[in-house]
Amino acid sequence: MSQHHTLLIVGGGAAGVSVANNMRRQNAKIDIALIEPSEKHYYQPGFTIVGGGAYTLKQCTRNEADLIHSSVKWLKDYADSFQPDSNTVTLRSGETVTYDYLVVCPGLQLDWSKISGLKETLGKHNVCSNYSVEHVEYTWECLKNLQSGNALFTQPPMPIKCAGAPQKIMYLAADRFRKQGILDKFNIEFYTATPGMFGIPFFAKALMKVVAGYGIKTNFTHNLVAIDGATKTATFEATDKDGNKQQVTKPFDFIHVTPPQSAPDFIKTSPLANAGGWVDVHDKTLQHNKYPNIFGLGDATSTPNAKTAAAVRKQVPVVVDNILAIMNNKALAEGYDGYGSCPLTTSLSTVMLAEFSYGGKVTPSFPLLDPRKNRFIWWIGKKIGFPWMYWSLMLKGSRFDIPHKASYVESLTKED
Template identity: 75%
Template sequence: MSNQHHTLLIIGGGAAGVSVANNMRRQNADIDIAIVEPSEVHYYQPGFTIIGGGAYTLKETTRNEVDLIHPTVTWIKDYAETFHPDDNSVSLRSGDTVSYDYLVVCPGLQLDWDKIEGLKETLGKNNVCSNYSAETVEYTWECIQAIKEGTALFTQPPMPIKCAGAPQKIMYLAADRFRKRGTLDKFNIEFLNAGPALFGVPFFAKALSKVVADYGIKTSFNHNLVAIDGPAKIATFETTDSEGNKQRITKAFDMIHVTPPQSAPDFIKKSPLANAAGWVDVNPNTLQHTKYSNIFGLGDAGSTPNAKTAAAVRKQVPVVVDNILSLENSKDVQGGYDGYGSCPLTTSLSKVMLAEFAYDGKVTPSFPLLDPRKSRAIWWWGKTTGFPWLYWHLMLKGYRIDIPHLECYAKKFMKEE
């Protein structure tokens, strides 16, 4: 058992953790930084949708973690297990303890496959697929290629989840594949959402309803997948009516894409850093912990009510880095994060609707001359080429990419509603 100390300790080496470390290194060449991350492989998760749709490969989304972390940053290849914020230390699974001056917590979230009865036993076979894991995403494309006709179900669990648009993005890609084969009329496609609407921001929900209609997709809301029998190809949903009454219904399928329930990692839930819902309890604007002033949180594990996307991380990183540097210099922390997130909605195999929004569902586009409700080929290029390049070569390397996004940009489009 060993003990070590670092000025800045980061829990999690995903998009948020690597970006914070490398951004901090660019701002301060001397600060002592360490990352706790057990995985040797790093995935560009926004690419999983188009892997499932057959337009990308898993290899294209994969890099070695060691190649992403700045060589002057200490990589602790271990799992964080217990936080001791009153002692400024973290216990690791190996038994080691690491102490810190400043702590950044960004381990991502966990996929709760077990919350759907029978899912783990059938996932990856019986035409039961999911884009939400590197281990399962390629099977989605196998299913779409193999199925010739029948019922294709696409599910969405209760919020919050990573990229709230992803459960329907793969549905549109599948529908477009069927259309290009000339077999769309042989399918019954249904979107079953545990939530009450197609999308959380009404401005985009209305536009997406037209996409749904164009493909002839049926939508069912307040339908939560609770069990699945893969061999029998039967899915069980809990439905909720307008008065809150619940009942269970079953649906037969020939293919089903499952988005699993998601939550904060268990070691976060049971920690003194968590709020009542289990997320790292931070101020939504400064990203500073509400109780411990030398702790910050960002990314998917944070309590901030924004879309859990890589675009949100891109905007959160400078806020966290600058506030830590302010504390180092005995200055006050500043707000700066407005809840921005971006969801490139793949409405076909050649076009994307770029949904950008901030806290309270405010529509905040970055490109004021373009109607954000319109699916465009330029955003498909962004999804498949531009955004991945920005991720690997700018964001993860610690460069700051600040494209202004303003609510006022959307006002003329709002008037047209």
């Protein structure tokens, strides 16, 4: 069996749904189909505060069918392989779909199996992860019953979805312990495979002050490689400044694990992938570097930006407008500058709103406010404003933009 569509979209997450609905607003007649097997759609930026007890999974969940425009054909199947020379995608069912234009945005793959023992113990023995929809509520179950002990939080090698998420839940937990008057009964440690708290020094320095305020111990270049839930021990591969590696085992009473992540396997083995396994696109036009009628956006692409929903929001109009430009024999616009945003929940009432573009340039949407400050207004944004923007504007295909720029932040960066 085979079918043809003018625009075919692989992936029905934040990127895929937004592209479909945005394109429909720009062109009411174009034939669009979207490949997505899942019937539920999750607002993943909310998972951090679900695990922290400030939000519910129900608030993060919608039916996929309710989000896709009725004129867009939903192919409820998995994309299995690509044949770009014949403009064809083969589905897991064996059906083939041909296209004139293809948008690839399947998101990231969570590689739980790369940590020995994790799959067997996740969701038990106080081993949890906000990255798992099946276990995000277990994080809160653990934290609200914890009274003392070793509380560990881990971060794998980059790239991952939202680089700040592994430490956000740590601050929420620490603040809750402090409010309960039991913070001094805990040894809280952050184990990260990275060499610092954040990839952008401007924010890393500010976050180290947050860490110090809670008395958290940091362990850089420590990558979690194994976990034993029954004995409550975690094993890390520690790398020193000379590149020497050794294994370190740490007992825990609670551990929040962020799994290693990569492009989906069906992308890695496809003709669309670069040497690293990512969808190989131009970092500003988001057009594939080999196949001009193919575009990519979101977490699975080769662009060196933060993998966040905020990045997708900026990428969607670039992809849509450039596809329309090709249709009308017009030049493509280099419209994406690498913008990403990470609302860092530093307590149960404050957020540090980190915004940046390619090269680690700090580009806040509100440049008169020092972006290193922990503010209550951004907490309201995290709980109310940003989810509303996601469900009511972005996914529905509306275009809204708050210009981001450096302003006096550049001088602050130089001073630091």
